[in-house]
Amino acid sequence: xxxxxxxxxxxxxxxxxxxxxxxxxxxxxxxxxxxxxxxxxxxxxxxxxxxxxxxxxxxxxxxxxxxxxxxxxxxxxxxxxxxxxxxxxxxxxxxxxxxxxxxxxxxxxxxxxxxxxxxxxxxxxxxxxxxxxxxxxxxxxxxxxxx
Numbered sequence: 001x002x003x004x005x006x007x008x009x010x011x012x013x014x015x016x017x018x019x020x021x022x023x024x025x026x027x028x029x030x031x032x033x034x035x036x037x038x039x040x041x042x043x044x045x046x047x048x049x050x051x052x053x054x055x056x057x058x059x060x061x062x063x064x065x066x067x068x069x070x071x072x073x074x075x076x077x078x079x080x081x082x083x084x085x086x087x088x089x090x091x092x093x094x095x096x097x098x099x100x101x102x103x104x105x106x107x108x109x110x111x112x113x114x115x116x117x118x119x120x121x122x123x124x125x126x127x128x129x130x131x132x133x134x135x136x137x138x139x140x141x142x143x144x145x146x147x
Contacts, residue, residue: 024062024066025066026062026063026064026066026067026071026074026075027063029059029062029063029066030059030060030062030063030075030078030082031059031082031086032059033055033056033058033059033062034052034055034056034059034082034083034086035086036055037051037052037053037054037055037056038051038052038055038086038087038089038090039090040052040055041090042090042093042094046094047091047095048087048090048091048111048114052086052087052090052118053117053118053121056079056082056083056086056118056122057118057121057122057125059122060075060078060079060122060123060125060126061122061125061126061129063075063078063126064076064125064126064129064130064133065129065133072126072130075126075130076123076126076127076130079118079119079122079123079126080119080123083115083118083119083122084111084112084115084119087111087114087115088108088111091107091111
């Protein structure tokens with residue numbers, strides 16, 4: 001009673017081809033777009049406004065999309081520093097003569113109050129992108145194991 005069945009060849013799975021990830025440095029997006037928005041607003045409107053706000057949120061959103069896992073927390077924590085810093089620099093460069101003495105403190109408080117919604121939206125956009133990317137990446141990993 002010998003069973004001389006030929007051994008079945010081991011089936012090898014071909015690894016799934018992954019789309020190449022576009023690598024774009026996140027810092028130029030996070031800083032460059034708000035700078036462009038500030039320059040546009042200061043030249044067109046004479047003060048920081050919606051252009052800066054849209055560019056700051058868009059820059060943070062794109063930086064969160066293109067950054068790697070290690071850079072995600074840098075993108076989330078960067079908006080307060082970037083938005084406040086760029087607002088102050090833009091206002092002082094274009095309207096520096098207005099901010100002398102006590103007017104500088106008053107201006108800084110106004111900049112902080114006006115920058116808060118931009119900061120909150122930027123952080124929210126970054127967190128939303130990070131959550132979506134994490135869910136999609138984990139879904140791919142689980143789908144790859146089953147298939």
